[in-house]
Amino acid sequence: MSFPKKPPSKALEILQGLPRISLVNLRPEPGSTKLGKRRGRGQHGGNRSGRGHKGERQRGTRPRLGFEGGNTPFYLIIPKYGYNEGHSRRPQYPPLSLRRLQYLIDLGRVDPSQPIDLTQLVNGRGVTVQPLKNDYGVQLVDEGADIFAAKINIEVQRASEKAIAAIERNGGVITTGFYDPISLDILIKPVPFFLRGQPIPKRMLPGEDLVSYYAHAENRGYLADPDQIQHARLALAQKYGYTLPDLSKDELFRMLSMRKDRRQIFFGLAPGWLVNMAEKKILKPTDEKVLQYFSS
Amino acid sequence: MAASFLSRRTLALSNATKACLASKMINPASGIGTQTASYHAKPLKLNLRLPYIPDKSSEKTPEWQKTAQYDRKLFGRYGSASGVDPASLWPSHAELDRIIAEENEWNPSLEVMLENIAAQQKAETEQRLAKEQLIAANMAKMPKMVADWRREKRESRKKLKEEKARRQKLLAEAKERYGSTVDPRSAKFQEMLAELEKEEKKKKKLLKRRQREEQAAVPVTPPVAAS
Numbered sequence: 001m002s003f004p005k006k007p008p009s010k011a012l013e014i015l016q017g018l019p020r021i022s023l024v025n026l027r028p029e030p031g032s033t034k035l036g037k038r039r040g041r042g043q044h045g046g047n048r049s050g051r052g053h054k055g056e057r058q059r060g061t062r063p064r065l066g067f068e069g070g071n072t073p074f075y076l077i078i079p080k081y082g083y084n085e086g087h088s089r090r091p092q093y094p095p096l097s098l099r100r101l102q103y104l105i106d107l108g109r110v111d112p113s114q115p116i117d118l119t120q121l122v123n124g125r126g127v128t129v130q131p132l133k134n135d136y137g138v139q140l141v142d143e144g145a146d147i148f149a150a151k152i153n154i155e156v157q158r159a160s161e162k163a164i165a166a167i168e169r170n171g172g173v174i175t176t177g178f179y180d181p182i183s184l185d186i187l188i189k190p191v192p193f194f195l196r197g198q199p200i201p202k203r204m205l206p207g208e209d210l211v212s213y214y215a216h217a218e219n220r221g222y223l224a225d226p227d228q229i230q231h232a233r234l235a236l237a238q239k240y241g242y243t244l245p246d247l248s249k250d251e252l253f254r255m256l257s258m259r260k261d262r263r264q265i266f267f268g269l270a271p272g273w274l275v276n277m278a279e280k281k282i283l284k285p286t287d288e289k290v291l292q293y294f295s296s
Numbered sequence: 297m298a299a300s301f302l303s304r305r306t307l308a309l310s311n312a313t314k315a316c317l318a319s320k321m322i323n324p325a326s327g328i329g330t331q332t333a334s335y336h337a338k339p340l341k342l343n344l345r346l347p348y349i350p351d352k353s354s355e356k357t358p359e360w361q362k363t364a365q366y367d368r369k370l371f372g373r374y375g376s377a378s379g380v381d382p383a384s385l386w387p388s389h390a391e392l393d394r395i396i397a398e399e400n401e402w403n404p405s406l407e408v409m410l411e412n413i414a415a416q417q418k419a420e421t422e423q424r425l426a427k428e429q430l431i432a433a434n435m436a437k438m439p440k441m442v443a444d445w446r447r448e449k450r451e452s453r454k455k456l457k458e459e460k461a462r463r464q465k466l467l468a469e470a471k472e473r474y475g476s477t478v479d480p481r482s483a484k485f486q487e488m489l490a491e492l493e494k495e496e497k498k499k500k501k502l503l504k505r506r507q508r509e510e511q512a513a514v515p516v517t518p519p520v521a522a523s
Binding site for chain 2: 196204287
């Protein structure tokens with residue numbers, strides 16, 4: 001597909017003739033940088049050097065933070081209560097606002113013509129997920145729901161009701177899916193995983209406390225009944241007052257109806273397959289027992 | 297093969313994994329935009345010209361370079377050039393048995409989990425309903441209990457008042473008789489009480505006799521009047 005090229009304008013010709021940009025040719029905007037105050041130099045930086053007059057302040061021997069001169073300090077007098085008890089065992093979901101998602105789509109960092117997955121979001125540097133800090137994925141937050149205008153097929157790990165409504169109003173599809181920590185690690189960094197030489201594992205099911213979330217149609221859970229999801233879509237449309245667009249008449253229907261299996265981590269790759277990055281090949285097991293395990 | 301594995305719930309599956317693309321023209325009819333830059337991956341430096349593949353037979357190679365895990369990493373980096381048999385990368389039957397046993401122990405199936413959740417919820421609702429029923433039954437009994445309690449209180453208060461009135465009357469009697477206030481605990485008071493009791497008894501006896509006489513007189517007279 002080659003279009004006939006127009007001759008470039010004079011300005012563009014000049015620009016193309018200039019040398020390449022490098023650190024040698026760049027300087028900051030005048031007035032943008034300001035030199036910091038250097039202590040111990042000159043009339044204003046010297047003398048006491050900003051430390052004050054005598055005492056612990058000047059001599060740098062102030063007591064620890066929180067010390068109140070001897071009476072029991074605030075941080076000790078307040079009794080403990082189990083607000084933070086078990087905090088390290090709680091799953092965390094860093095938020096992704098619809099505003100940020102729209103920004104990423106507008107800048108082309110995330111492609112709306114393909115299903116949007118956590119891998120795509122991380123590739124476009126839209127979110128940062130830390131599985132080692134108990135992050136279990138990403139949650140869709142409804143900031144920017146009124147300006148959101150993109151038709152996408154997105155899979156996140158949690159979503160608020162308004163965010164679901166905003167996406168479905170624009171003719172998109174949203175699913176919430178669970179990834180156990182190992183699968184999440186593989187999902188956000190696929191290439192380092194493929195270089196490990198291990199077959200793709202199957203995704204584990206959520207624990208009992210999270211199963212009820214993912215089995216409900218209101219949350220568009222991946223374990224929920226598709227008919228109930230349709231009912232929930234209609235109900236949500238009625239609640240928020242928009243007409244639900246008919247997806248079957250959409251030209252991107254095939255893309256929008258792509259959904260991952262409950263054991264699948266990547267689109268197009270099944271558990272048990274081994275991806276060879278060096279020779280760009282996929283190896284599949286043939287042993288029956290292995291096949292049965294990976295497809296169970 | 298992916299479709300045969302996994303077409304349980306998905307409608308359409310196969311989408312090729314994205315390789316690096318410079319930029320794509322999107323169909324303007326879809327209304328998204330004219331041109332978007334897709335994800336451009338960093339080039340993967342695999343060093344396929346001079347791979348380091350350790351010599352398994354030599355003693356100089358460290359032990360950790362002869363392990364199965366290192367072999368897998370070699371295969372992952374260099375592919376078939378590493379000389380590793382790909383069949384060894386999947387778990388053997390023994391390992392597979394162990395893995396399956398572990399999974400069945402720690403990961404119950406979806407149906408089992410849903411059943412457990414349903415049972416828990418049922419137990420909770422039953423407990424809550426039982427408590428509410430108990431509360432409702434007790435509340436229905438409340439008006440009667442309140443009335444009973446009020447009645448009892450009234451009666452006890454009345455009894456106290458009567459007792460007090462009786463004691464006042466006796467004191468007045470005693471004062472009238474002996475001319476000065478008498479201590480209720482003294483012997484004189486006790487004698488007075490005894491006398492009063494005797495008088496009461498006599499009065500009662502007289503009353504009873506009169507009543508008997510009247511009753512005797514009443515059945516006798518009518519036959520006399522009739523005849």
